[in-house]
Amino acid sequence: MKFPKPHTLEAIAKLIDCQFIGDENFEVTGMNEIHVVTPGDIVFVDHPKYYDKALQSAATIVLINKEVDCPEGKALLISDDPFRDFNKLTHYFKPFVSANSAISASAIIGKNTKIQPNCFIGHNVVIGADCVIHSNVSIYDDAVIGNNVTIHAGTVLGASAFYYKNRPEGFDQLKSGGRVVIEDNVDIGALCTIDKGVTGDTIIGEGSKLDNQIQVGHDTVIGKKCLIASQTGIAGCCIIEDEVTLWGQVGTTSGITIGKKANVLGQTGVTKSIAGGKSYFGTPIEESRVKLKELAYIKRIPDIIKQLKNK
Secondary structure, X not given: OEEEEEEEHHHHHHHHOOEEEOOOXXXXXXEOOHHHOXXXXXXXXXXXXXXXXXXXXXXXXXXXXXXXXXXXXXXXXXXXXXXXXXXXXXXXXOOXXXXXXXXXXXXXXXXXXXXXXXXXXXXXXXXXXXXXXXXXXXXXXOOXXXXXXXXXXXXXXXXXXXXXXXXXXXXXXOOOOOEEEEOOOOEEOOOOEEEOOOOOEEEEOOOOEEOOOOEEOOOOEEOOOOXXXXXXXXXXXXXXXXXXXXXXXXXXXXXXXXXXXXXXXXXXXXXXXXXXXXXXXXXXXXXXXXXXXXXHHHHOHHHXXXXXXOO
């Protein structure tokens, strides 16, 4: 998430009432999660296990809960609770603004696009030409939809990320200030839910087709010409490369990559990154030819035991 204009390190420190290490005029241009940071961004870290990863990332400002040596060319924001203060910054730069109409006056809707009754279209949404948005679709603020996109009834684009910190008093949600981006020629079925990024974009690539009742988690990027069947659940921060097929009831863990032209058979649990160009099945996931051979052997176990007993 980039800020509307650059801020100084000192100004950001004042917003969250924390100490800083670095030039008070050090330029801060945005904030992001570690997998999408660029120079000028703030990244937060609150566990020693991840200090080095954050400090050596592309981010040039690190919001951290311990004073450490500051890498050359970077700056630190020292906070007793980086998670809380990252939320403060999201709230400041991307505050929730309630709607007073079903279609925001700030929304931009392209030529020949049809919007059926009972839809909600939030602030700063951009919808391209020749789209069809069926009834009861909710499109949250800042979503971007390309040309020739069809979205069927009941789908929700832009709900918050499922991202929580477990505190003694209960779960604390990391606020979401990102977007959903749907590229050209995408079809999205009924009752799908596509969460916005925490600070970046959740993206559905050009020409991809989603069946009904599919969940796509925050910051996931789905490539071009993918086919995703009903009841599939894709966790946050996944990369689904081009021309991947996910059949019904596939589920993934977060942060994995599914390679180009992979074919994942129904009810598979994708527990790790997998290479493209192959077919997969089962939980834990294996190449389908291996897994199906294993299942065939398992079916033979009763006969093998019987033969052994008769010897």
